[in-house]
Amino acid sequence: MFLAKVTGSVVSxxxxxxxxxxxLIVVEPLRLNDKTRAELIGTGRTFICVDTVGAGEGETVLIVxxxxxxxxxxxxxxxxxxxxIGIVDQVNVGGAAVFKMGQ
Structure with missing residues (x-):
């Protein structure tokens, strides 16, 4: 599984x-910022996924x-x-929130 940000959609x-x-949704995988370990940042890659949960552009999602x-x-x-497979509300690493929905 990995985290990603919804960046668009595909019409076919x-x-x-x-x-x-x-x-069909376009997503950019996310990773923990190696320097600060306080935020999630994009990887610059792109994937196309089938959406089973009703995710929207800008949301952080869980992907398999x-x-x-x-x-x-x-x-x-x-x-x-x-x-x-999921819309992410919060991500905690080392006891600190590195992502909260809406912030």
């Missing part, structure tokens, strides 16, 4: 039937990849490699 009118109706991406009820029969 031509796709396999199994993917019709699936919301690989075979785990097909373990949700919504994705078990889909050809996907990355799935959003």
């Amino acid at each position: 009118t031509q796709k396999v039937d199994a993917m019709v109706g699936q919301k 990849q690989g075979s785990s991406a097909r373990f949700t009820e919504q994705t078990k029969k889909l050809p996907v490699d990355a799935t959003i």
Whole structure:
């Protein structure tokens, strides 16, 4: 699993039937700032994920990849490699909050 920030969405009118109706989201993975260890920062990479929880742009989300991406009820029969499985409220590291929703 990893944390990511929702940065956009994908519109695809031509796709396999199994993917019709699936919301596709663009995310940037996050990591702990090595210098301050007080915040999450972007990695500069981009992934496309199927959204199973109704995430929106700017939100921090929890993502699974690989075979785990097909373990949700919504994705078990889909050809996907990355799935959003949660919207993050807070991240604590070393007893301190490095992320809080809305801040």
